[in-house]
Amino acid sequence: MKLVTIAVKGIYGRPGSLLPASMARLTPDAAASLAQVEAEIERLGGCFRLSDAYRSSAMQSRAHDDYIKGRKHAYSPPAGSSMHEAGRAIDLDLAALIHPPSVPKGSQTLNELKVRAIFEAHGWTFIAPAGNPHSVDVKESWHIEFRGPFQETYDSVFKRANVHSKAYHSMAAAAIADLANDNWEGGLDGDDDEQDEGRSSLAQESELEDGEVVKKTNSEAPGAVPMEVHGQDARAPSEAWYFLQGESPC
Ligand SMILES: [Zn+2]
Numbered sequence: 001m002k003l004v005t006i007a008v009k010g011i012y013g014r015p016g017s018l019l020p021a022s023m024a025r026l027t028p029d030a031a032a033s034l035a036q037v038e039a040e041i042e043r044l045g046g047c048f049r050l051s052d053a054y055r056s057s058a059m060q061s062r063a064h065d066d067y068i069k070g071r072k073h074a075y076s077p078p079a080g081s082s083m084h085e086a087g088r089a090i091d092l093d094l095a096a097l098i099h100p101p102s103v104p105k106g107s108q109t110l111n112e113l114k115v116r117a118i119f120e121a122h123g124w125t126f127i128a129p130a131g132n133p134h135s136v137d138v139k140e141s142w143h144i145e146f147r148g149p150f151q152e153t154y155d156s157v158f159k160r161a162n163v164h165s166k167a168y169h170s171m172a173a174a175a176i177a178d179l180a181n182d183n184w185e186g187g188l189d190g191d192d193d194e195q196d197e198g199r200s201s202l203a204q205e206s207e208l209e210d211g212e213v214v215k216k217t218n219s220e221a222p223g224a225v226p227m228e229v230h231g232q233d234a235r236a237p238s239e240a241w242y243f244l245q246g247e248s249p250c
Helices: 028-043 057-068 112-121 148-161 164-180 188-203 211-220 239-245
Strands: 050-052 089-092 142-145
Touching (some): 028 112, 148 164
Antiparallel strands (some): 050 089, 089 142
């Protein structure tokens, strides 16, 4: 499986800016499905934009190291454990769709369940539950996965081991291996330092923290599926950043 480039709005820079190229990659099946979801949401007037998609193993590894050494609080699994590394996960700016103070000028406020239903109808899986039961800041971006054929990996491992986290890690590992096995040239991957620097300067002020979801949920339900498989450094956006969301166009 090879990655393809996606042209989708991101949360960084000026309103309307595309998600930076280093992140804007997905597997072809995920990319095709995402384009349909985006079209459907935009037909309803929603502001569709992402904070993350593909993440290299080096980026994931660095984030995990930061977590282990206490430089960041949000849980970050080791490289090889995140569907972002397989080009099969996105982080959606959910607040810009459903949370009125964060909905950009000129965009419609949509119902959360409607948004979820659109994604699910196109084969996507939300990791966080609907309705924000863990009282996580609703402005956070949310993690959604296009598992495709690897849902079967999850199901078969779960059937055998009956442990969600084990099934989850097997699924992610299989999806990542599938990417590597296709002799993907990894052009940008060879420039990880450059790529990460670019990303971190772009993202520094507006990284969204959904790692909280992990901690809260895992502590409440031991053995549950990891709520988030993030490697991104989790820093809350500034107040000014939030304020601007409702003042600017999508
Ligand atoms: Zn994510």
